[in-house]
Amino acid sequence: MELDQLRQEVCRTNRALLATGLVTMHSGNASGLHRPSGRMLIKPSGVDYEQLRPEDLVEIDLQTGQVVQGKLRPSVDLPHHLFLYRNIPEVGAVIHTHSNYATAFAAVGQPIPLCLTAIADQFGDQIPCTPYVDNQGDNIGRAILRWRNRAPAILLGNHGVFAWGATPREALKAAVMTEDVAKTVWLAMQIGQPRRLPPEEVEKWYTRYHSTYGQPPQP
C-alpha cells in the first residue's frame, strides 16, 4: 500500500470508529504506518470525526517522532502508537478506543475470558487486561508489551482498549470484535458463569480461522 492510499485508509478507519459506535466526541484514534518510508499517519487532536479529511491526518517520522507534514497537532496518544510500531514489527495500524463493554472489563481489571468460539477464532487467547498505568512517557506502551498475548488487542486497566493489525482494516476488525465479544460475555455474565474453552479446542478454531477462513487472494 502506498502512502497516499494509506492516508485514505487511515481517514476512513477513524471515521469508521464513530460509525461503529466505538468512540464518542473526540475520544479514541486510529493510525497507520508506511514501513518503507518510515512515515506514520495519525488522527489530529480534538478534531470531530465527521469533519476529518485525509489531508488533516498528521504525518510523523517513525524514528524521530516529529511531525513532518500537517498543520494540526497530533493525537495526545501519539507516543503509545509510536511505541507499538517501534517494538512490534508486524504492526501496521493501531487503534485506541474507550468502547463501552470492553472498557467495563478494564474498569474492574478483568480480561475478557476465552469462552466463545468467536474469541478463539479472532484472538486465540483471552483478551488480557494490564494493571493501571498513567499516560506518562512509554508507560502505556511498556504495559502493552509486557501483558499482551497473541491476541491483536488488549485492555488497559481503568482506561480502554488498544487493538492493532497489519493494515487499518485488520486493526478495525480487532477493535470492533473486541467490543462485540465483550458485549456478549457481559450478557453471559448476567445469567451465569462464562465457561472457558479447553486449549485444544481453541487451537482448532484459531488455526482454521487463520488458514482457511474467507476467500483466497484474487490473482
Ligand SMILES: [Zn+2]
Ligand atoms: Zn484513552
